[in-house]
Amino acid sequence: xxxxxxxxxxxxxxxxxxxxxxxxxxxxxxxxxxxxxxxxxxxxxxxxxxxxxxxxxxxxxxxxxxxxxxxxxxxxxxxxxxxxxxxxxxxxxxxxxxxxxxxxxxxxxxxxxxxxxxxxxxxxxxxxxx
Numbered sequence: 151x152x153x154x155x156x157x158x159x160x161x162x163x164x165x166x167x168x169x170x171x172x173x174x175x176x177x178x179x180x181x182x183x184x185x186x187x188x189x190x191x192x193x194x195x196x197x198x199x200x201x202x203x204x205x206x207x208x209x210x211x212x213x214x215x216x217x218x219x220x221x222x223x224x225x226x227x228x229x230x231x232x233x234x235x236x237x238x239x240x241x242x243x244x245x246x247x248x249x250x251x252x253x254x255x256x257x258x259x260x261x262x263x264x265x266x267x268x269x270x271x272x273x274x275x276x277x278x279x280x
Contacts, residue, residue, distance in 0.1 A: 151227055152255065152276040154269060156262050165254035168247055170236030177236075178254035185257030188270055189215055189279070195267070214279050220249035223277040252277060 156162045161181070169177035190211055197207035213219060224230070230243045233251055256273055263269035274280045 151229070152259070152273045154259050154263070154273055154276075156258070158262050161258045161262050162255070165258040166232050166251065167234045168236055168239075168251070170238065178251060181254035181257040181261075182250045183253075183257070184260060185253035185255065186215070187257075188260045188267070189253065189256055189274065192267055192270055192274065196271075217245060217249040219279070220252045221245035223279055224248040224252045227277060252279075 165178050165181050167177045169179055193210050193214060194207055197210060202210075225248060229248065229251060233243055233247070235241065235243065235247065256270060259273045260266070260270050271280065
């Protein structure tokens with residue numbers, strides 16, 4: 151789906167499991183924190199290299215990094231079919247859960263690729279986030 155082959159399949163497994171699912175109480179939240187930070191890093195560095203103003207970079211961060219856009223990117227790519235949710239929440243995937251999962255996947259790619267931001271950029275492009 152994202153065009154990335156994981157060396158450590160356990161990390162993508164974790165990225166696809168929400169808090170309270172079979173992976174543990176935290177689920178993908180720690181990976182989502184990494185993904186959020188990396189997403190911001192990639193956008194800021196890209197904006198800087200293109201000599202885009204700080205205001206435009208901030209707008210890109212607000213738009214591309216928004217829960218709404220991240221969730222839409224996940225749903226548009228059919229990611230909900232692969233997410234393991236908390237059993238108490240049933241099969242319902244909220245926008246928040248989807249956005250967190252997209253961030254977790256970005257974080258998983260970053261860690262698995264040994265901090266290769268080019269791999270992250272390709273993943274973002276696959277999600278339509280570039």
